Amino acid sequence: MEKGHHVKEITPPCEAQGVFAVSQASLAQSRNGPYWRLALSDATGTLEAKIWSPLSAEFAEIPVGSLVEVQGRAALFREQTQLTVERLRVLSDEEAAALPPADFMPASPYDLDEMMAELHDLIGKEFVHKPWRKFVQGVFRDAELAAAFRVCPAAKSVHHAYVGGLLEHSLGVFKLCRRLADQYAELDRQTLLAGAIFHDIGKIREFSGGLVNDYTDEGRLIGHLELGIEMLAPFWQKAGLEEGLVRHLKHLILSHHGEPAFGAVRLPQTAEALVLHYADNIDAKMAQCRGLFAALEAEEGWTPYQATLSRALFRGPRTPQASPTEKEPRKSRQRPADDNLLSLL
Helix, strand or coil: CCEEHHHCCCCCCCCEEEEEEEEEEEEEEEECCEEEEEEEECCEEEEEECCCCCHHHCCCCCCCCCEEEEEEEEEEEEEEEEEEEEEEEEECCCHHHHHHHHHHCCCCCCCHHHHHHHHHHHHHHHHCCCHHHHHHHHHCCHHHHHHHHHHHCCCCCCCCCCEHHHHHHHHHHHHHHHHHHCCCCCCCCCHHHHHHHHHHHHHHHHHHCCCCCCCCCHHHHCCCHHHHHHHHHHHHHHHHCHHHHHHHHHHHHHHCCCCCHHHCCCCCCCHHHHHHHHHHHHHHHHHHHHHHHCCCCCCECCCCCEEEEEEECCCCCCCCCCCCCCCCCCCCCCCHHHHHHHHHH
């Protein structure tokens, strides 16, 4: 079976046919009868779809997470592409298994194995205090935990919301914190870097991952800050990490959202906690910028309004790169008369 159209290829008005993952499905009521409201997804994006009456009555259930073969007509509705479904069939388990998962799950643009190798190399260089090294390496020696860390998304929708997003984001925050620790020697470098690696590790249990990434029950009830501490506790106990360092690491994890309104359990109250919060925020914001700018068709222009940033963003002209033959500006020299004058002052 062929994938057919990808979401990004559907430009209304047009006929569309393809296989998509059902990421949302709900039955609603209109004046003309019941209808299905769907969100159809693949690796390139998500598309809103409707199954109107009387066709809607043919489906007693459309399981979220299933793959469906769809045919319909795409049109613009309130400036958004919407598909009116004319035919829909839920694929069997055998048919779904035969299709490449990469067609339906967006993934990090960076190679996951290369990012893991880079992270392990940096861990070996940075953690010279034996308990810190034993703790950090111990987490990644847990095969199940390391495998989940490699592929887990970092969010449901806002930033790094794709396979490998947690790894990409954690590595990005780690590298930012390294540079800040180079600049500010008063920081406890190893505590800060441990917080950078593990600040979001609780997302492994907060999100389901898979074709339809959603919050788990414990993700909704507890959240990834507390879940992360729960997951890490056996490893720092086994490593013999000093009590004061454990307490500081807990604070970094619990405060990295910055404000209670954004989910922080405590305000950042150490220099390292402040650095981690801002590094985390910068990496998340830049990921949102990349996603918004990637959707622009022109080299310059405005993005649509982004609710999570409370603004639209403008991508302006780039400063031209110097050509290989372009010479550095010649440094000015004072005239002899100026030198003589300065010597008299």
